Amino acid sequence: MNLAITDVRLTPILVADPPLLNTQGVHQPYTPRLIVEVVTADGVTGLGETYGDTKYLELARPFAERLKGRQVSDLNGLFTLADQVAVDAARVENAVDVGGLRGVQTADKLRLSVVSAFEVACLDALGKTLGLPVHALLGGKVRDAVEYSAYLFYKWAGHPEGVACEKDDWGAAVDPAGVVEQARRFTERYGFTSFKLKGGVFPPDEEIAAVRALAEAFPGHPLRLDPNGAWSLETSLKVARELGDVLEYLEDPALGIPAMAEVAERTGVPLATNMCVTTFAEIKEAFTRGAVQVVLSDHHYWGGLRNTQQLAAVCRTFGVGVSMHSNTHLGISLAAMTHVAATVPNLHHACDSHYPWQSEDVLTERLAFEGGKVPVSDAPGLGVELDRERLAALHRRWLDDDGALRDRDDAAAMRVADPEWVTPSMPRW
Numbered sequence: 001m002n003l004a005i006t007d008v009r010l011t012p013i014l015v016a017d018p019p020l021l022n023t024q025g026v027h028q029p030y031t032p033r034l035i036v037e038v039v040t041a042d043g044v045t046g047l048g049e050t051y052g053d054t055k056y057l058e059l060a061r062p063f064a065e066r067l068k069g070r071q072v073s074d075l076n077g078l079f080t081l082a083d084q085v086a087v088d089a090a091r092v093e094n095a096v097d098v099g100g101l102r103g104v105q106t107a108d109k110l111r112l113s114v115v116s117a118f119e120v121a122c123l124d125a126l127g128k129t130l131g132l133p134v135h136a137l138l139g140g141k142v143r144d145a146v147e148y149s150a151y152l153f154y155k156w157a158g159h160p161e162g163v164a165c166e167k168d169d170w171g172a173a174v175d176p177a178g179v180v181e182q183a184r185r186f187t188e189r190y191g192f193t194s195f196k197l198k199g200g201v202f203p204p205d206e207e208i209a210a211v212r213a214l215a216e217a218f219p220g221h222p223l224r225l226d227p228n229g230a231w232s233l234e235t236s237l238k239v240a241r242e243l244g245d246v247l248e249y250l251e252d253p254a255l256g257i258p259a260m261a262e263v264a265e266r267t268g269v270p271l272a273t274n275m276c277v278t279t280f281a282e283i284k285e286a287f288t289r290g291a292v293q294v295v296l297s298d299h300h301y302w303g304g305l306r307n308t309q310q311l312a313a314v315c316r317t318f319g320v321g322v323s324m325h326s327n328t329h330l331g332i333s334l335a336a337m338t339h340v341a342a343t344v345p346n347l348h349h350a351c352d353s354h355y356p357w358q359s360e361d362v363l364t365e366r367l368a369f370e371g372g373k374v375p376v377s378d379a380p381g382l383g384v385e386l387d388r389e390r391l392a393a394l395h396r397r398w399l400d401d402d403g404a405l406r407d408r409d410d411a412a413a414m415r416v417a418d419p420e421w422v423t424p425s426m427p428r429w
C-alpha cells in the first residue's frame with residue numbers, strides 16, 4: 001500500500017444554476033466550482049469539490065504543487081502546507097464573502113475553503129485504499145441517513161430573455177402561493193419535511209406572509225427564514241415577534257453579533273447563522289453574548305470534515321446547536337456533507353442543501369434523497385464515482401466563458417434584468 005500523492009488534478013467547471021433570488025441579486029445562469037482529484041502511487045483517485053471563483057483557483061494551484069510526494073493520510077499537514085500559500089492582500093482588505101452572504105473574508109478562511117476540497121479528496125483516496133467509508137475514517141457514523149431541508153427560493157420562471165442558460169421546470173415563485181407551490185414540489189420530489197425560505201428579497205411583510213402561508217400548508221413542520229442580514233434591528237425584532245410561534249429558527253436577521261444578541265435576548269426566538277460565526281475566532285464573542293443558538297457549519301469554509309467535527313464539539317460544549325449551510329454544490333460535496341453529518345451526535349436540525357437545484361453533476365450516478373434524507377454510504381471512500389465525460393463538458397463551458405461567469409456576482413446577474421440595480425446597502429429594510 002503506497003499512500004504517496006503522485007498527481008493532483010484541478011478542474012474548474014461552470015454548472016447550471018436557476019434564477020434564484022437573494023438580497024444581493026439573482027444567481028447567474030452558470031456558477032463556478034472546482035473539482036479536485038488527488039491520485040496516489042497505487043493509482044487510487046480521491047475526489048473533492050469547492051468554490052471555483054478565481055480567488056480560490058489562485059490558491060488551489062500553488063497548494064496542489066506542494067502536495068505531491070505527501071501522504072493522503074497526512075491530513076493535519078494540509079493546514080501547515082496551506083499556511084505557506086500567500087493570499088493577495090487585495091482579496092481580503094475590507095472584504096466580505098460573496099457580497100456579504102457568507103460573512104467575513106479572511107486570508108485563513110480563503111485558505112480553508114481550498115484546503116477543505118483537498119482534505120475530502122485525501123479522505124476519499126484513503127478510504128478507497130483501506131476499503132473504509134469516509135465516515136469510518138472520521139470515527140464512525142451515529143446515524144444511517146442524514147436529513148436535509150427543502151431550500152426554498154423566490155425565483156423567476158427563467159433567466160432573462162436572451163441569456164444563455166439551461167431551462168428548469170420549477171416555475172416562478174414570487175409570492176406566498178408560489179412559495180407554497182414550490183414547497184409542495186420539494187416534498188413530492190424529495191420527501192423533505194423541513195423548509196427554509198431564502199428571504200431578504202421582498203419587503204419583510206411579504207416574506208412574513210409567505211412563511212405564514214407555509215405554516216398553514218404544512219402545519220407543525222419546521223420552518224426557517226433567512227434574509228442574510230438584510231434587516232435593521234427594529235425590523236428583525238418585529239419579524240421575530242410576528243413569526244416566533246411558527247419558526248424553528250430565524251437565520252441571520254441582522255448583521256453582526258451585537259444585533260443578533262439583542263434580537264435573541266429580546267424575542268427569545270432561536271437564531272441561526274452562517275454569517276456572524278464563520279470562523280473559529282468569532283465563536284467566543286457570539287457564544288458568550290448568546291447571539292446564536294444554531295451554527296450552520298459549511299465544511300468548505302470551516303476547513304473540511306474534521307474541522308466541522310471540531311466546530312460541532314465546541315457548539316456542544318456551549319449548548320449551541322449545529323447544522324449545515326449550503327451554497328450551490330454538486331454530489332461530491334453532498335456526499336462529504338452526508339459523511340460528516342453522520343458522525344456528529346448533536347445534529348438536531350435538518351441540513352441545508354442546494355443540490356435539488358442543480359440539474360447537472362459530475363457523477364456517474366446522482367445522490368438521491370429518500371424521505372428527505374440521504375442514506376449514508378458504507379462503500380469505500382465517499383462512495384461516488386466521477387463521470388469524466390460530464391466533467392470535461394462542464395470544464396469546456398468554463399474554458400469557453402469569456403470570464404464573465406468565472407466569479408460569482410449575483411448583483412451583475414441582476415443588472416441584466418434591471419440595469420439600474422446596485423447591491424443594496426444594509427440594512428435594506
Ligand SMILES: O=C([O-])C(=O)C[C@H](O)[C@@H](O)C(=O)[O-]
Nearest residue numbers: 022101102228274326327328
Ligand atoms: O445564508 C445562506 O444560507 C447562504 O448564503 C446560502 C446561499 O448563499 C444562498 O443565499 C444563495 O446562494 O443565494
Ligand SMILES: [Mg+2]
Nearest residue numbers: 226251252274
Ligand atoms: Mg444563511
